[in-house]
């Protein structure tokens with residue numbers, strides 16, 4: 001586990017937390033505490049949170065975790081064999097997208113939002129390399145609320161690396177990361193409060209109807 005005091009000192013020069021086969025940069029706090037509280041509250045209130053669904057061998061599974069999908073256009077995004085159509089940006093999502101673009105130098109056209117009501121909810125090992133996503137485009141992950149552990153596991157050598165994602169922090173996964181590494185948000189009994197995560201992504205421009 002990485003030492004967060006070190007990261008606090010490194011806010012302006014993020015370091016790569018995986019040492020091969022991709023780039024994962026932890027930027028520490030992008031949004032100061034008071035602003036992060038504001039965004040957490042507004043996102044909780046204004047986003048139309050819906051339970052996520054997965055189609056596993058024809059069985060529709062409904063998750064405890066809630067999600068939302070917003071983008072520049074009504075892009076389609078298919079994962080776990082279910083297709084979502086994007087809603088337009090809200091004011092706060094556009095503000096946050098701008099901050100993330102300024103900090104990373106990358107552009108994003110979509111955002112997947114996750115609401116974990118407590119540490120009981122997490123996300124299993126996966127990589128985000130669906131065909132709807134632009135190949136090797138960076139994914140920027142912004143976290144609000146409860147601090148949670150986030151882990152990477154190399155697909156071949158199984159090496160595992162974890163980082164603790166703070167309220168208002170930014171993590172960027174780039175290059176070949178999705179091809180070589182899985183990631184997950186492990187469930188934990190230690191956390192009893194909610195967390196909101198925003199992953200800004202680049203969807204292929206052809207993924208919408210009109």
Ligand SMILES: O=C(O)CCC(=O)C(=O)O
Nearest residue numbers: 112114123128185197199
């Ligand atoms: O909640 C997180 O920190 C990450 C979620 C994630 O991996 C995803 O939405 O693909």
Ligand SMILES: [Fe+2]
Nearest residue numbers: 126127128183
């Ligand atoms: Fe992911």
